[in-house]
Amino acid sequence: MKEGGNRKQGTASPCAACKLLRRRCAQDCVFAPYFPADEPHKFANVHKVFGASNVNKMLQELPIDKRGDAVSSMVYEANARVRDPVYGCVGAISSLQHQIDVLQTQLAQAQAEVVHLKVRHSAAPQANNKPMFDHMDMVDQVSLGESMWSC
């Protein structure tokens, strides 16, 4: 098992979890790699929200290479629950879902405007790309008097 940041092999320096739980930090402590002594708050909130026993069980049930991510997500959830005891990180989920709704509406509006402009744009060049001799009509319209061919 990996050693925690500030934990020295063979010394009695406990990890943040064992220090908070006032217990001996064994060499094979499941918390030590993820809760170093210099980050006491990291474990405090996880313990408050999930309980040391549950975190221990959840980590033991995971392969070692997944435990770091599991701790990170539990720390995130615990901090969110301490900040917002009613909604926890479900508050963040609601907020993100609201942002998605707003963005989807804005995207649909922008895409509709693109389609609208493309339709207008595809109509406009037809008028613009009329054969050059059609401009003779315009010359007629400016009332030059007699036909040019009559000169």
Place this chain on the structure above:
Amino acid sequence: MKEGGNRKQGTASPCAACKLLRRRCAQDCVFAPYFPADEPHKFANVHKVFGASNVNKMLQELPIDKRGDAVSSMVYEANARVRDPVYGCVGAISSLQHQIDVLQTQLAQAQAEVVHLKVRHSAAPQANNKPMFDHMDMVDQVSLGESMWSC
């Protein structure tokens, strides 16, 4: 305190939490209003992830009118953690944030296309709406030979 769905006053029918914890369900049980006996899984996951003692403490620290929302968010988090023991509902947050990134990119592209089309569109009518006498240039271009005014 509100009574839970299937909990009859004066009977020994325990709420789902007290049933799982094998304890007497008191009239003032903090779990009973939110964990009715007919929804045993609702409490089982919350207990597994947060621990009954932590849930009890968290509910006691909240005003009664906030406890229903707190239980709902804890049930959501607990179910997410049981489904995904590594990321829990933080996995949902990552997924939603990814969706937001994708939508923001799509929106920026659509808005850029709107601006581009508007610029093209505002240029096209100018060419189309040139003063009529500008069409004389066109007449020159079709090489009518001598100037009309020289007739």
